[in-house]
Amino acid sequence: MTDFSKHNIFSKISGSDNYFIVNLLTGNADILTAPEGRQVLDYIGGGNINPELLDNLTVKGYVVPADEEKRLYREKYLDFIDARDKDEVQLFFVPNYSCNFACTYCYQDEYDNPGRNLNREIIDAFFRYVSIEFAGRKKYITLFGGEPLLNSPKQRELIGYFLEKAGEASLDICLVTNGFFLEEYVDILQTARIREVQVTLDGTAEVHDKRRFLKGGGQTFEKIVRGIDACLVKGIPLNLRMVADRENINDLPGLARFAINRGWTENPNFKTQIGRNYELHHCQLAPDKLFSRISLYESIFSLTREHPYILDFYKPAYSISKFLAENGILPDPLFDGCPATKTEWAFDYTGHIFSCTATVGKADESLGTFYPEVIHNRNLIDAWESRDVTAIPGCSGCNLQLACGGGCGSVAKNRTGEICSTDCRPVKELLELGFAAYFEK
Amino acid sequence: MKTLIKKKAQKAAEKKPAQCCAKTSKVVAGCHD
Numbered sequence: 102m103t104d105f106s107k108h109n110i111f112s113k114i115s116g117s118d119n120y121f122i123v124n125l126l127t128g129n130a131d132i133l134t135a136p137e138g139r140q141v142l143d144y145i146g147g148g149n150i151n152p153e154l155l156d157n158l159t160v161k162g163y164v165v166p167a168d169e170e171k172r173l174y175r176e177k178y179l180d181f182i183d184a185r186d187k188d189e190v191q192l193f194f195v196p197n198y199s200c201n202f203a204c205t206y207c208y209q210d211e212y213d214n215p216g217r218n219l220n221r222e223i224i225d226a227f228f229r230y231v232s233i234e235f236a237g238r239k240k241y242i243t244l245f246g247g248e249p250l251l252n253s254p255k256q257r258e259l260i261g262y263f264l265e266k267a268g269e270a271s272l273d274i275c276l277v278t279n280g281f282f283l284e285e286y287v288d289i290l291q292t293a294r295i296r297e298v299q300v301t302l303d304g305t306a307e308v309h310d311k312r313r314f315l316k317g318g319g320q321t322f323e324k325i326v327r328g329i330d331a332c333l334v335k336g337i338p339l340n341l342r343m344v345a346d347r348e349n350i351n352d353l354p355g356l357a358r359f360a361i362n363r364g365w366t367e368n369p370n371f372k373t374q375i376g377r378n379y380e381l382h383h384c385q386l387a388p389d390k391l392f393s394r395i396s397l398y399e400s401i402f403s404l405t406r407e408h409p410y411i412l413d414f415y416k417p418a419y420s421i422s423k424f425l426a427e428n429g430i431l432p433d434p435l436f437d438g439c440p441a442t443k444t445e446w447a448f449d450y451t452g453h454i455f456s457c458t459a460t461v462g463k464a465d466e467s468l469g470t471f472y473p474e475v476i477h478n479r480n481l482i483d484a485w486e487s488r489d490v491t492a493i494p495g496c497s498g499c500n501l502q503l504a505c506g507g508g509c510g511s512v513a514k515n516r517t518g519e520i521c522s523t524d525c526r527p528v529k530e531l532l533e534l535g536f537a538a539y540f541e542k
Numbered sequence: 543m544k545t546l547i548k549k550k551a552q553k554a555a556e557k558k559p560a561q562c563c564a565k566t567s568k569v570v571a572g573c574h575d
Binding site (some may be wrong): 122128129130131132133137154157158161425429430431540 | 543544545546547548
């Protein structure tokens, strides 16, 4: 007995008569003509289908025996777990939650900034913990905040010491910074194993400075740009992030043009990402300006059609569409989209351990301490570690599960109170756009 | 039906999960969104 696979993602390509069909379990992806697509729709609804088309669908695993599909699912799940166990772990470290910026959309603005300050003893304890708990695993460290690159002599001394300890442990470092004091830190960064520095610009000068300004007021764009230049000149890889909402998205063409004219996009050490401004921990004052997950990409799609040079600056993923277009192959099935406590951990200067960057700094999310003594809340850690699409009840019947991976555990927990609950991604709608962008030329 | 899978690429490419955080550029938290 054969069935239309439970893992087929089938829909019409945006703005086209054609359809697409994707199956992450069997690794196939096809474009169907309009008549073929209509026949598949009939078939799904219990109607007849051209035998030749049915043969093609069967050969490619879009129509499968149910037991064969279950066997393949189990096999791919075990492959996924095996690969993840060998994957590199990203260890975030927060030296402080304080920041010299007062961004309009900061999700940490309600964080307490506990009185204890970072010192060498805490840094030593962190590296001791890492060497014991993550012995034998590939790993690297990302400095996060607050703002890690504050320009006080004490902070420079501590960041310098941290980088020295990372070097002794042969660990690469990434940094997430607002970029304001990047110029002042380039000399220190040059002495370390810097894998990447992430800096945020929310548009060109006028737009950016209205969103990301200094506490007490003060423009930041020009100084950040000089910091980016300084990194690229010294060969330090730079990942430029734009945090987007309805107030600044129309400046994406301007920012892209700025980066192109400055020569950044020609530099192999330069890459970009666009993040959505969204409500992680608390509501924002003007929620109407926020994009949904799909409306952000609809806007980007329209803008790239109107200003194709944006693609030299930033190529949207549209779920797995870009990967398929660039590699001619589908990625492996994603049984777990949440890296927390699997390939990601976060630590802060108070000695606490957290699951990831979304939970770091929230007292009720602490999973234990690495300082002054090592304590693990095993029940909480177990709950995070158990989360994947096989453990989330809402994922079990979903045909999108192997592209979505259940989404973010922290967002799901904020929404439902349960770690093992869904944070759904609009995979079908993203693929409708992505196939139009990359395959319907 | 027109396949988008290029068999040569399938042999050559190192397959990686679609996970946002499985990228080498995973500095920060694209995973949350």
